[in-house]
Amino acid sequence: MKEMKNYTIEAVGRALTVMEALAEKPDQGVSELARTLGLTKSIVFRLLYTLEQSGFVHRDTERASYSLGYRIAVLGERVGREGTLMHAAPAEMDKLRDQTGENVNLVMRDGQRSHVLATRQGTFPIRIFAEAGRYGPLHAGGASLLTLAYSSEEVIERALSDSLVRFTHQTETDPVKLRETLQRIREAGYHVAVNDLDEGAFSIAAPIRDAHGKVIAGISVAGAMARFNENTRAQYLEAVQEAAASISAKLSLTRNRE
Numbered sequence: 001m002k003e004m005k006n007y008t009i010e011a012v013g014r015a016l017t018v019m020e021a022l023a024e025k026p027d028q029g030v031s032e033l034a035r036t037l038g039l040t041k042s043i044v045f046r047l048l049y050t051l052e053q054s055g056f057v058h059r060d061t062e063r064a065s066y067s068l069g070y071r072i073a074v075l076g077e078r079v080g081r082e083g084t085l086m087h088a089a090p091a092e093m094d095k096l097r098d099q100t101g102e103n104v105n106l107v108m109r110d111g112q113r114s115h116v117l118a119t120r121q122g123t124f125p126i127r128i129f130a131e132a133g134r135y136g137p138l139h140a141g142g143a144s145l146l147t148l149a150y151s152s153e154e155v156i157e158r159a160l161s162d163s164l165v166r167f168t169h170q171t172e173t174d175p176v177k178l179r180e181t182l183q184r185i186r187e188a189g190y191h192v193a194v195n196d197l198d199e200g201a202f203s204i205a206a207p208i209r210d211a212h213g214k215v216i217a218g219i220s221v222a223g224a225m226a227r228f229n230e231n232t233r234a235q236y237l238e239a240v241q242e243a244a245a246s247i248s249a250k251l252s253l254t255r256n257r258e
Helices: 010-024 030-037 041-053 070-088 090-100 142-149 153-161 175-188 230-257
Strands: 057-060 065-068 103-110 113-120 191-194 201-209 215-224
Touching: 010 030, 010 041, 010 057, 010 065, 030 041, 041 057, 070 090, 070 113, 070 230, 090 103, 090 113, 090 215, 090 230, 103 142, 113 142, 142 153, 142 175, 142 191, 142 201, 142 215, 153 175, 201 230, 215 230
Parallel strands: none
Antiparallel strands: 057 065, 103 113, 103 215, 191 201, 201 215
C-alpha cells in the first residue's frame, strides 16, 4: 500500500492552535499558552509575534497578555457577507445568462483589486474568457470600475494615485477623467465598459446592495463587441439591473429574517 504524503506545515498548524486557544480564553500570556499547548515559550512567543504583525493577535503591553486581533473580525465579517451573497446570487446569475446568452460575472472589490467571485459561461460560440477567483484592476472593466465608484474616497484616491496600467487603446489612465467616469456611474446607477479591459469586448454592470443599501458587489454581462449594438445594450442593461435588484432584495430579506 502506498504511503500517504504529509503536506501539512507544522508552523501553520501551531499558529492556528494558538488562535483557537485565544478564542477559547482571551488575555493569556506566553507562559500560560505554552503550558496549555505543550510548546516551549520560545516557539509560542515567535508564533504570537508573527500573528501580531499581521493583526491576527493583539498584545496588551501593560498586562503582557494576548487576545485575538482585528483581522479575525475582518475575515469573519467577510465570510458572512460573501457567504450570504453566494446564496442569493446563483439563481439570478443563471437567469441572466439564459436571458442574454452572455457571460455573467459576480465581482467584489478586495482591497485595491477586483475579485471575480463567480461566473456563468455564455452560450455563444464566441465568448469572453472568464474565471472565478480571478483578480483584476479597479480602473478598467464593467463591474470593477463600478465597485470602485461606490468605494470610499480613500480607496478611490489610492486606486487613482497608483500606476494605472493600459490594457487596450481605450483603457482610461487619466485620474481626472476616471473621476468623471466614477461620478457618472454613481449618477446613472450602472456602468457600460467597451474595449477598456479586453480588446473586442463589452461589459454592462449594475450594483448589488446589502440590507443597509451599501453597494457590496457588482453583477455584469460581458461578451464580444460583434454582438453589441443599441438594441442589445438596452436589453442587457435592463436584464442586469433586474438581476442586481433581485439579488439585493434577497440580501435584504435575509437580513430581515435574522
